[in-house]
Amino acid sequence: MPPGPDAPGTVPETEPPAPAPAPPQAAAPPSAELVPGGLSDQDRVVLALESGGGQPRGGAKERRIREELHMSPTRYYQLLNALLDDPAALRHDPVTVNRLRRVRDERRAQR
Numbered sequence: 001m002p003p004g005p006d007a008p009g010t011v012p013e014t015e016p017p018a019p020a021p022a023p024p025q026a027a028a029p030p031s032a033e034l035v036p037g038g039l040s041d042q043d044r045v046v047l048a049l050e051s052g053g054g055q056p057r058g059g060a061k062e063r064r065i066r067e068e069l070h071m072s073p074t075r076y077y078q079l080l081n082a083l084l085d086d087p088a089a090l091r092h093d094p095v096t097v098n099r100l101r102r103v104r105d106e107r108r109a110q111r
Contacts, residue, residue, distance in 0.1 A: 038088030045069060046080055047089060051096040 039047075049064065056064070065076045083089040083097070084104060090097045 039083075039086075039092055042069065043079070043083055043086075043089065044092065046076065046083060047093045047096055050080065050100060051093055 045068065049061075049068070062073045065071065065073050069076060071079075080100070081104070084101050
């Protein structure tokens with residue numbers, strides 16, 4: 001018969017301590033979460049808006065930026081400009097990124 005749990009010379013079985021709860025953190029909005037390709041959902045939406053083709057007229061693009069992305073057009077163009085230098089953006093949508101890089105470079109050369 002095996003010795004009982006309180007017998008001399010036996011080690012009482014214990015459960016491993018429960019991990020301490022993580023401190024509460026502000027959850028990032030889903031639009032800012034990175035996906036495996038290295039781009040956030042927001043980055044992908046910005047590129048998709050640019051690849052949509054055609055140039056909206058009469059402030060339609062600015063309206064879409066405010067309504068769909070909930071940001072100012074100034075912030076949108078800041079993000080877009082940063083995306084043009086991001087290798088992950090180039091991998092995700094090379095046609096759009098290269099087109100926008102050409103436009104950006106032409107405008108810089110005109111200055």
